[in-house]
Amino acid sequence: MGDFLSIAISIAFHGLALAMVLYLISVGLSVTMGLMGFVNLAHGAFAMAGGYAMTTLMNRYGAPFWLALVAAVVIVGFASLVLERVLYRRFYGGGELNQVLLTMGLIFMSVGAATYFWGPVAQPIQLPQALRGQIDLGVRDFPVYRSFLILCGALLVTALWLALERTRFGVRVRAAVDNLAMAQTLGVNTSRLFALAFGLGSALAALGGGLGAELLAITPGYALDNLVYFLIVVAVGGLGSIRGPFVAALILGVADTAFKYAAPELGAFFIYALTMGLLLWRPRGIFGPA
Amino acid sequence: MPDARRSMLDAFARRHRLHVLEGLPWGVAIAAYFAFPDYLALGAQILAVIIFALSVDLVLGYAGIVTLGQAAFFGTGAYTAGILAANGWGEPLTGLLAAGAMAGAIGLLSGAIILRTSGLTLLMQTLVVAAMLYEAANKGGRITGGSDGLQGMDVWPILGKFRFDMFGHTAYLYCLAVLAVAWIAVRALVHSAFGRSLTGIRENVTRMHAIGAPVDRRKLVVYTVSAVLAGVSGGLIAQTTQFVGLGVLSLERSGTILIMLIIGGVGQLYGAFIGVPLYMIAQDRFSTIDPTYWYFWIGLFMVLMVVFAPGGVLGFFTRRRARRDKP
Numbered sequence A: 001m002g003d004f005l006s007i008a009i010s011i012a013f014h015g016l017a018l019a020m021v022l023y024l025i026s027v028g029l030s031v032t033m034g035l036m037g038f039v040n041l042a043h044g045a046f047a048m049a050g051g052y053a054m055t056t057l058m059n060r061y062g063a064p065f066w067l068a069l070v071a072a073v074v075i076v077g078f079a080s081l082v083l084e085r086v087l088y089r090r091f092y093g094g095g096e097l098n099q100v101l102l103t104m105g106l107i108f109m110s111v112g113a114a115t116y117f118w119g120p121v122a123q124p125i126q127l128p129q130a131l132r133g134q135i136d137l138g139v140r141d142f143p144v145y146r147s148f149l150i151l152c153g154a155l156l157v158t159a160l161w162l163a164l165e166r167t168r169f170g171v172r173v174r175a176a177v178d179n180l181a182m183a184q185t186l187g188v189n190t191s192r193l194f195a196l197a198f199g200l201g202s203a204l205a206a207l208g209g210g211l212g213a214e215l216l217a218i219t220p221g222y223a224l225d226n227l228v229y230f231l232i233v234v235a236v237g238g239l240g241s242i243r244g245p246f247v248a249a250l251i252l253g254v255a256d257t258a259f260k261y262a263a264p265e266l267g268a269f270f271i272y273a274l275t276m277g278l279l280l281w282r283p284r285g286i287f288g289p290a
Numbered sequence B: 001m002p003d004a005r006r007s008m009l010d011a012f013a014r015r016h017r018l019h020v021l022e023g024l025p026w027g028v029a030i031a032a033y034f035a036f037p038d039y040l041a042l043g044a045q046i047l048a049v050i051i052f053a054l055s056v057d058l059v060l061g062y063a064g065i066v067t068l069g070q071a072a073f074f075g076t077g078a079y080t081a082g083i084l085a086a087n088g089w090g091e092p093l094t095g096l097l098a099a100g101a102m103a104g105a106i107g108l109l110s111g112a113i114i115l116r117t118s119g120l121t122l123l124m125q126t127l128v129v130a131a132m133l134y135e136a137a138n139k140g141g142r143i144t145g146g147s148d149g150l151q152g153m154d155v156w157p158i159l160g161k162f163r164f165d166m167f168g169h170t171a172y173l174y175c176l177a178v179l180a181v182a183w184i185a186v187r188a189l190v191h192s193a194f195g196r197s198l199t200g201i202r203e204n205v206t207r208m209h210a211i212g213a214p215v216d217r218r219k220l221v222v223y224t225v226s227a228v229l230a231g232v233s234g235g236l237i238a239q240t241t242q243f244v245g246l247g248v249l250s251l252e253r254s255g256t257i258l259i260m261l262i263i264g265g266v267g268q269l270y271g272a273f274i275g276v277p278l279y280m281i282a283q284d285r286f287s288t289i290d291p292t293y294w295y296f297w298i299g300l301f302m303v304l305m306v307v308f309a310p311g312g313v314l315g316f317f318t319r320r321r322a323r324r325d326k327p
Helices: A002-036 A043-059 A065-086 A096-118 A144-166 A168-178 A180-185 A190-214 A227-237 A243-262 A267-281 B003-016 B020-035 B037-062 B071-086 B092-114 B119-139 B169-191 B193-203 B205-210 B215-241 B251-264 B271-289 B294-308 B312-325
Strands: A134-136 A141-143
Touching: A002 A043, A002 A144, A002 A168, A002 A190, A002 A227, A002 A243, A043 A065, A043 A096, A043 A190, A043 A227, A065 A190, A096 B251, A096 B294, A134 A144, A141 A144, A144 A168, A144 A190, A168 A180, A168 A190, A180 A190, A227 A243, A227 A267, A227 B119, A243 A267, A267 B092, A267 B119, B020 B037, B020 B169, B037 B169, B037 B193, B037 B215, B037 B251, B037 B271, B071 B092, B071 B119, B071 B215, B071 B251, B092 B119, B092 B215, B119 B251, B169 B193, B169 B215, B193 B205, B193 B215, B205 B215, B251 B271, B251 B294, B251 B312, B271 B294, B271 B312
Parallel strands: none
Antiparallel strands: A134 A141
């Protein structure tokens, strides 16, 4: 009994940490898909860019972890704004096939560029002293880094939810997701809204990429290798919502950890089967319209 | 006969009549055989992959099913042909039939489950089916060779006569012949009444339901036919390269075939003949010139393509013609 409980707690804990990273990265994708109807397959490239920016600032320029993380988020956020204005914007409502071609092209470019600048091996990450080791939470010891991930994730979910429910920006986003034409008629500057949402989503992805660098290794193939996971979170969670992807990320993170523990041989297989089942049960996502 | 009916029949006959330009790809393919004897291996692969792209065009371009999991059928075909040849049955034509049949069976089975959804959900379902097969092949190492790939294929001469040579002469002509058969079948299919009803489903599914067309069944049929084609293409690749790796089932494979088709032009039957050679030759050149970073260049090529020629090469020409014809 003690053993089983201990394993269950451990799985739940590791699963939660993974879920937070997946959520941080995917929530922006969910919003861009729900808001602009844009299939940004290259979304993971922004997370990867965050990871590379952070590790480079730390390893090459000796920046402290926190500073490097914040800088990475800001850099990627602004870079994504530029990309949105120059490239992405032309393809809103321009047919999903062109969007697939554009974003797959960007993925390939990110793979090539990352290999050129950083080589094929995963980037090492030096966690600050404060995030290493174990922490005693009364019940038992937990790794500090993962506890911190969970805490960060929980705080950010709350902040995002408040931003969407309680601010004017959030009202505009929700209005535009529900009915774009009507929102425009009522004077919402949707072009600026799109840019802001896109930049914010990419910045969050960069944060997820940087924070989660220990869980999802920063390698050139990042955007392609993890694409399925991000898409699962978005599709299972439902488009354009904050809370759907969160629940989906929780399911995916915990199930992935549990399956890989219980049946390491067939771990990923079960995840895909679970996704298929969930999508057959709720085709438009757990929190999407039935 | 009433005029309206006659003009409809005329239109139907016109659609079936071969246009002169339709001979062009075949002329090019035969000319390439003599002009580039050093590149026949690549040429054979291009011809085989065109069948794969045709299979995507059927579901995407004609039935409007956006798929990111067509590699499921391509890979099933490749592994079927490969496993047969590695286990003592190297007869290529029956191997190819088995590849198509197996892929078709998977297509029918998965299609019956997933085709009730649409949009992003359907795209995810197709992706997940391919991912499940990938994992199965990865873990079924005793049969598939797992991540090392399937070794020891022995493919017999075609019809007992034409041995696969190291220069790719036989492979090239074999792929060309199979492509010709596949093309005739696909062309007949999309120009038939069945093909028209598929276009109807793509354009307005509600109306097709309203006029009583069996939408779900037609979708399932075209999905299965497309799976068979993809399986044949995978079988061809396995037989001509004598190797099957996990890559045949990968997301990258599903993604790149979609890209090749988009580059050529979707829903026009000839997009496959333009996009596949363009992409594969570009990839071959880039990876020869710059073996480490060619991904970047092919990505850049795709981005430039979509910025300057959205709708693919065929779309580019149709737009130009439309502009010219405007008074």
